[in-house]
Amino acid sequence: MREAEKPNDNSATSYEPPRGAYFWLAGIFAIVFAVIYITLVLFVHFVSPGKGIFGMNDTEAYTLYVFVFAFFLVALYVYMVVSRKELLFSLKRAGALMAIFTFVVVVNIVVVAFNPYLICVALTSMLVLPFSKRSDAFVLNAFSCWISSFVLIATLDYSQFPAVAFTLLAGMICGAVATYSFPSDMTRAVSVLRSFVTGVVTLLVYGVLLSTYKLDFKPFFDNVMYIGFSVAGELLLTAVIEPIIEWIFNLTSDYKLMELTNHKAPLIRRLSTEAPGTFNHCLAVANFAEICADAIGEDTYLARACAYYHDVGKLNNVEYFTENQAGYNPHDEILPEVSAEIIRKHTVDGYELCKKYRIPEEVARVTIEHHGTLPIMYFFNKAKSLTDGDVDMDEYRYYGEIPTGKIGAIIMICDSAEAAIRAMDNPTGEKVDKLLRGMIDERLKLGQFDNCEITMKDLTAIREAIVGAFGGLFHKRIKYNIGRGGINV
Numbered sequence: 001m002r003e004a005e006k007p008n009d010n011s012a013t014s015y016e017p018p019r020g021a022y023f024w025l026a027g028i029f030a031i032v033f034a035v036i037y038i039t040l041v042l043f044v045h046f047v048s049p050g051k052g053i054f055g056m057n058d059t060e061a062y063t064l065y066v067f068v069f070a071f072f073l074v075a076l077y078v079y080m081v082v083s084r085k086e087l088l089f090s091l092k093r094a095g096a097l098m099a100i101f102t103f104v105v106v107v108n109i110v111v112v113a114f115n116p117y118l119i120c121v122a123l124t125s126m127l128v129l130p131f132s133k134r135s136d137a138f139v140l141n142a143f144s145c146w147i148s149s150f151v152l153i154a155t156l157d158y159s160q161f162p163a164v165a166f167t168l169l170a171g172m173i174c175g176a177v178a179t180y181s182f183p184s185d186m187t188r189a190v191s192v193l194r195s196f197v198t199g200v201v202t203l204l205v206y207g208v209l210l211s212t213y214k215l216d217f218k219p220f221f222d223n224v225m226y227i228g229f230s231v232a233g234e235l236l237l238t239a240v241i242e243p244i245i246e247w248i249f250n251l252t253s254d255y256k257l258m259e260l261t262n263h264k265a266p267l268i269r270r271l272s273t274e275a276p277g278t279f280n281h282c283l284a285v286a287n288f289a290e291i292c293a294d295a296i297g298e299d300t301y302l303a304r305a306c307a308y309y310h311d312v313g314k315l316n317n318v319e320y321f322t323e324n325q326a327g328y329n330p331h332d333e334i335l336p337e338v339s340a341e342i343i344r345k346h347t348v349d350g351y352e353l354c355k356k357y358r359i360p361e362e363v364a365r366v367t368i369e370h371h372g373t374l375p376i377m378y379f380f381n382k383a384k385s386l387t388d389g390d391v392d393m394d395e396y397r398y399y400g401e402i403p404t405g406k407i408g409a410i411i412m413i414c415d416s417a418e419a420a421i422r423a424m425d426n427p428t429g430e431k432v433d434k435l436l437r438g439m440i441d442e443r444l445k446l447g448q449f450d451n452c453e454i455t456m457k458d459l460t461a462i463r464e465a466i467v468g469a470f471g472g473l474f475h476k477r478i479k480y481n482i483g484r485g486g487i488n489v
C-alpha cells in the first residue's frame with residue numbers, strides 16, 4: 001500500500017443525521033405549536049370572544065385547536081424527516097423554515113381580525129424560496145394556508161364560507177404559481193413579477209370560486225381591495241423579513257450568495273488587492289464550479305460563492321503561494337516541514353477568517369474541506385529526499401476534513417483541475433480527460449468523497465463538464481502578424 005493510500009481518521013462514512021437531530025427538530029416543532037396555539041387562543045379571547053366553533057364552549061374549542069394543530073404539525077414533521085432528511089443535518093435551516101412558517105401563520109391570525117381576504121396565501125412560498133427547495137416552499141405554503149383556513153373557521157361565522165374556501169384554494173394554487181412559475185434566479189425583477197402574477201391568479205381564483213357557487217359578485221368588488229392589500233403586503237413583508245431571517249440564522253439565500261460574490265464584498269476585496277494571483281485562481285475555479293454544479297443539479301450560486309472563498313486562508317501568508325510569486329520563492333530558504341505547515345494551514349486559517357467576516361457556514365466549510373485530508377506531495381517528497389525517507393506523511397496532510405456535500409466535492413475537483421490544466425503546455429480534451437480521471441480516481445481511493453453523497457454518475461458529469469468547458473475558460477493568446485514586424489495582441 002502506498003503511503004498516500006493509508007486510511008485516515010477523518011474519513012467518516014455515515015450518512016445518518018447527527019445524534020439527537022430528530023429530537024431537536026421535534027423541539028422546534030413544539031415551539032412552533034406553542035407560538036401558534038397561544039396566538040390563536042389570545043386572538044379568540046380578545047378579538048372574537050364567545051364565537052366558539054361548531055357550537056362548542058371555550059374549553060372544547062381550545063382542545064380542538066390542540067388536536068388540529070398537532071395533526072398538521074405532525075404531518076409536516078413526517079414530511080421533513082422522510083422527504084427532507086437533509087434538513088436534519090442543518091437544523092438551523094429547518095429552524096429558519098419553521099420560523100417563516102410560524103411568522104406567516106401568526107400574521108394571518110392577526111390580519112383575520114380586519115378582513116379574511118387579507119390572509120397571505122403565498123407569503124410562505126415567497127419567503128421560503130430563497131432559502132430552500134421549491135418542494136419545501138410549496139409544502140410549507142400549503143400547510144400554512146390549511147392552518148389559516150382553520151383559524152378562519154375558528155374565528156368567523158359560517159357566512160364566511162367563501163373566505164375559507166378561498167384561503168384553501170388560493171393557498172394551493174397561488175402557492176404553486178409563486179413556487180413553480182418562475183426560474184429559480186432570485187433577481188429583484190423576478191420577485192416583483194412573481195408577486196404580480198400571484199396577485200392576478202389570487203383574484204382569478206376568487207372570481208372562479210364565486211361564479212362556481214353562483215354567489216353574489218358584489219362582495220368580489222368589495223374584497224378586491226383587501227386582496228390587493230394582501231398581495232402588496234406579501235411583497236413588502238418578503239423584502240423586509242427575508243434579510244432578517246438571513247441575518248438571524250446566518251443562512252445563504254440566493255440574494256446573500258450574490259452579495260458574497262460581489263467584488264466589493266470585504267473579504268473578496270482583500271483577496272483581489274492583497275493576493276491578486278489567488279483571486280484570479282478563485283475566479284477560474286468559480287467558472288468551473290458553476291458549470292459542474294449545473295451539470296449535477298446543484299446550486300450554482302452556492303458553488304460560485306464557495307469557489308470565491310475557498311482559498312481566503314492564503315491571505316495570512318500570501319507570498320508563500322505560487323500564484324502570488326513573481327520570481328522569488330520564499331520556500332527555497334526554509335525547511336520543507338515549515339513550508340508544509342504554512343501551506344496546510346491555509347484551510348483552517350480560511351475558516352477562521354470566514355467566521356470573522358460572518359460568512360455563512362455552508363460557504364465557510366468549503367475552506368476546510370477543499371483539500372480534504374490529502375498530503376502535500378511536493379514537500380513530502382522534498383522532506384524525504386533530505387532525510388533518507390524517514391518522514392511521517394500525516395505531518396504533510398492538509399489540516400481539514402473531507403467534503404460533506406456535493407459542492408465541497410465539486411470545489412475539491414475544480415480547484416486541483418484548474419491548477420493542473422493551467423500548468424499544461426498544450427491542453428487538449430483528451431489530455432484533460434485523462435488528467436481528471438486520474439485525479440478523481442486518486443481522491444476516491446483516498447476516501448476523500450466518503451462523507452458526501454456524490455455518485456459515480458455525478459463524478460462522470462463533473463469530468464465531462466470540465467472537459468467540455470476548459471477550452472472556453474482558458475483563452476490562449478493567438479498571434480496575429482500585422483505589417484512587417486508583427487504585433488502580438
Ligand SMILES: [Fe+2]
Pocket residue numbers: 310311346370371
Ligand atoms: Fe487551497
Ligand SMILES: [Fe+2]
Pocket residue numbers: 281285310311415
Ligand atoms: Fe485553490
